[in-house]
Amino acid sequence: MARLELDDVTKVYRGDDDEAGVVAVDDVSVEVPDGDFLVLVGPSGCGKSTTLRMIAGLETVTAGEVTLGDRTINDVSAQERDIAMVFQSYALYPHKTVRDNIAFGLEESTDRSDGEIASAVEEVTELMGIDDLLDRKPGELSGGQQQRVALGRAIVRDPDAFLMDEPLSNLDAKLRAEMRTELQHLQEQLGVTTVYVTHDQTEAMTMGDRIAVLDQGELQQVGTPLECYHQPNNLFVAGFIGEPSMNVFDGHLQTTELVTDSFTYSFSAESVSDLDLEDDSELVLGIRPEDIELGEHSTDENRFEAEVVVVEPMGNENIVHLQFDDTPTDDEFIATTEGVPSVSSGDRVGVVFPEAAIHLFEADTGKAVKNRQLSFTGTPAEMLQ
Ligand code: ADP
Numbered sequence: 001m002a003r004l005e006l007d008d009v010t011k012v013y014r015g016d017d018d019e020a021g022v023v024a025v026d027d028v029s030v031e032v033p034d035g036d037f038l039v040l041v042g043p044s045g046c047g048k049s050t051t052l053r054m055i056a057g058l059e060t061v062t063a064g065e066v067t068l069g070d071r072t073i074n075d076v077s078a079q080e081r082d083i084a085m086v087f088q089s090y091a092l093y094p095h096k097t098v099r100d101n102i103a104f105g106l107e108e109s110t111d112r113s114d115g116e117i118a119s120a121v122e123e124v125t126e127l128m129g130i131d132d133l134l135d136r137k138p139g140e141l142s143g144g145q146q147q148r149v150a151l152g153r154a155i156v157r158d159p160d161a162f163l164m165d166e167p168l169s170n171l172d173a174k175l176r177a178e179m180r181t182e183l184q185h186l187q188e189q190l191g192v193t194t195v196y197v198t199h200d201q202t203e204a205m206t207m208g209d210r211i212a213v214l215d216q217g218e219l220q221q222v223g224t225p226l227e228c229y230h231q232p233n234n235l236f237v238a239g240f241i242g243e244p245s246m247n248v249f250d251g252h253l254q255t256t257e258l259v260t261d262s263f264t265y266s267f268s269a270e271s272v273s274d275l276d277l278e279d280d281s282e283l284v285l286g287i288r289p290e291d292i293e294l295g296e297h298s299t300d301e302n303r304f305e306a307e308v309v310v311v312e313p314m315g316n317e318n319i320v321h322l323q324f325d326d327t328p329t330d331d332e333f334i335a336t337t338e339g340v341p342s343v344s345s346g347d348r349v350g351v352v353f354p355e356a357a358i359h360l361f362e363a364d365t366g367k368a369v370k371n372r373q374l375s376f377t378g379t380p381a382e383m384l385q
Helices: 048-056 098-109 114-127 143-155 173-190 201-207 225-230 235-240 269-275
Strands: 004-013 022-032 037-041 063-068 083-086 161-165 193-198 210-215 218-223 247-254 257-260 264-266 282-287 303-313 317-323 333-338 348-352 359-362 368-370
Touching: 004 048, 022 048, 022 063, 022 193, 022 218, 037 048, 037 201, 048 063, 048 083, 048 161, 048 193, 083 143, 098 114, 098 143, 114 143, 143 173, 173 201, 193 201, 201 210, 201 225, 210 225, 210 235, 218 225, 218 235, 235 247, 235 282, 235 359, 247 333, 257 282, 269 368
Parallel strands: 037 193, 037 210, 083 161, 161 193
Antiparallel strands: 004 022, 004 063, 210 218, 247 257, 247 282, 257 264, 282 359, 303 317, 303 348, 317 333, 359 368
């Protein structure tokens, strides 16, 4: 087991006559303490797999340093790195049994006796709940069982670190949710430093001790899932983390009011002076769907009128699509409510955006200038641990 660190790691892919190349990973620095679970999350093409492949030694590092334990491993070959990788495609040998698939890596990489290998394989298959499948071949297993074999093969090597590249994406939704929990328990039990790549923000939110959000090769934020959700560094993180996404409205500041195409939001004078914003700044106001209150009788200053476009009852919550007057038809925003739906399409409702829940971002850079307040007496970092 070991701590993993990336320092200013950059990867540029260059073709033969391609001077500039593609910057796949741009100056990324992140630390994974010994035994921690870091989820690397971002949209397709943001550089997740490239980052993982550099850690594994399957891709050279253009600039920066990768450190595992106390040694820099940039120039160490993949075989000599004590790292086990699990892929989306399970990459099992179809003609070998489960027992032989799991034993194979050990036979190749260690000088343990046959007896030691056999008992290591049995121990791992028991841990993974596949000890009754030892003599089957991959073709005789379900997708979930194959994934367990692939994980078992990684675990049996007892590596310094696990790297997992979308390992659950071939499974159906129910099994994926089950395996998420199982993987987390397993990782806690084994205490092996793990980097897990996914494009799925739900997976990132539910699995990671910490998540690292990437966009276009650049690291946007590293934090606990709740930090990234409630205290996003910028508009990208705010929009990417959370489903349905945060609602955003462009506006410009006039003394203590934010004027948007649809409404004028009044801030308390103190909050604007605390933020130290210049008059006429171009800003983006953000509010999460669950923070919007639908209330006819509210006397809140920031109560606006909107029309309900459609209500999607999900059972545990309702996703209410809303629209302000005079806005383009595709310019909806979303509120979520609990219980039995109290509004239906065509209704005109009052919507309240409580000031404590408002986020503000600079329009040109996307940087957060104000995040929501948290109803907690400690520091935000303590609450979001
Ligand atoms: P992700 O895993 O987040 O989907 P990747 O790490 O696969 O993203 O890719 C990051 C960027 O690098 C993308 O723009 C992709 O097109 C580019 N890329 C990946 N592999 C190569 C390669 N072998 N040669 C050139 N460009 C590549």
